[in-house]
Amino acid sequence: MKLKEIRLKQGLKQYQVADFLNTTQHTISNYEKGTSQPNIETIIKLAKYFNVSTDELLGLSQAETNETVLTNKIKLLNEEELFKLNVFADALLSLREHEEKNK
Secondary structure (H helix, E strand, C coil): CCHHHHHHHCCCCHHHHHHHHCCCHHHHHHHHHCCCCCCHHHHHHHHHHHCCCHHHHHCCCHHHHHHHHHHHHHCCCCHHHHHHHHHHHHHHHHHHHHHHHCC
């Protein structure tokens, strides 16, 4: 979680975030140290408070987010669709290899 980094970037103190969440400074400190984790409702509140996405707050890069989305979609495919996806992926990789050789 990037709570501390985001908080400091916005020039806020732990007690200010704690006041917003109606909790203690100690709780915010624990979130920042990773000794405890906020629940989903608190994560959403924090993201809104800092005007960042939940992904950014949690430290997920766009690549990680894209990979998660793609992985979840793949799980929904049947065997025939998985075979087609595999053929397509092989074709893309071959095309990239061909393009790199011809640079």
